[in-house]
Amino acid sequence: MSLDDLYKEVILDHYQHPRNRGQLTDPDVATRGHNPLCGDEILLAVKMDGDVIEDIAFGGRGCSISQAAASMMTESVKGHPTTDASALAAGFKELMSGSGSTEGLGGNEDLEALQGVKKFPVRVKCALLPWTALLEIIDTWEHAPKETAAKG
Numbered sequence: 001m002s003l004d005d006l007y008k009e010v011i012l013d014h015y016q017h018p019r020n021r022g023q024l025t026d027p028d029v030a031t032r033g034h035n036p037l038c039g040d041e042i043l044l045a046v047k048m049d050g051d052v053i054e055d056i057a058f059g060g061r062g063c064s065i066s067q068a069a070a071s072m073m074t075e076s077v078k079g080h081p082t083t084d085a086s087a088l089a090a091g092f093k094e095l096m097s098g099s100g101s102t103e104g105l106g107g108n109e110d111l112e113a114l115q116g117v118k119k120f121p122v123r124v125k126c127a128l129l130p131w132t133a134l135l136e137i138i139d140t141w142e143h144a145p146k147e148t149a150a151k152g
Contacts, residue, residue, distance in 0.1 A: 010113040015064040020074035024057045029140050032060075033133035035125050040066040044133040048141060051082045058130065065114075065123050070130035072110045082138045089131045096124045 024030075027045035034041050040062030047055040056078050058070045073092075077085040091104020092111060096118050105111045117127045 008113045008116065010110050011064065011068045014068035014071040014110065018058075018067060018071040020057050020071065020078065021059065022057045023059060024055055027057075029137045029144075031133050031136045031140070033129050033136070035062070035066070035129050037122075038063060038126060040126055040129050042066065042070055042130050042133050044070075044130065044137060046137055046141075051141075053077050053080055053082065053085060062129070063123075063126050065117060065126040066129050069114060069127045072108075072114070073130045073134060076108055076111060077134065082141065085134060086138055089135050092131055093128060096128055 024045045024047055026047075028048045030043070030045035032041070032043050040060070042058055042060040042062070044058050045056070046053050056074045058074055060070075061067075076088055080088075088104075088106065088108075088111075091100060091106070092114075094100025094104055095102060095115055098118055102112045102115060114127050117123050
C-alpha cells in the first residue's frame with residue numbers, strides 16, 4: 001500500500017490552501033476538538049441563521065489529514081442546514097469506519113478523496129476530528145435556550 005493513496009492531490013491542496021481557516025467575530029457557537037494521540041487540535045466556530053450554517057471557520061494545528069479534513073468539512077457544510085450537515089457527518093463517519101460507502105457523501109469528490117485514510121486506522125481519528133467538533137456544535141445549537149437560538 002502506497003502513501004499516495006493517503007496523500008492524494010486534493011488532500012494536499014486543502015492542507016496547503018485551507019478554505020475557511022481563520023476566526024469569526026462573535027460566533028454563535030464555538031468548540032475545541034483535540035486528538036491526544038497525535039496532538040491534532042481544531043478550533044471550530046459557526047455563525048448561524050436559524051438552522052442554517054451561515055458561516056464557519058476553523059483554526060488549530062495538526063497533521064495534513066486533520067487540517068485538510070477541516071477545510072473540506074467547512075466547505076461542505078457552509079450555507080447548509082444543520083440537518084444536512086449532520087447527515088453528511090454521519091455518512092463520513094460511516095465511510096471512515098468501513099461500514100459506509102461514498103454514497104453517504106452526496107457526490108462530494110473532495111470528501112471522497114479521504115476514503116484512502118481508512119486504510120490507515122491510526123489516521124482515521126485525524127480525519128474525524130473536525131466532524132466530531134461540528135456535531136458537537138450542532139448539538140449545542142439545537143439545545144441552546146430560545147434567546148440564544150433567536151440570535152441568528
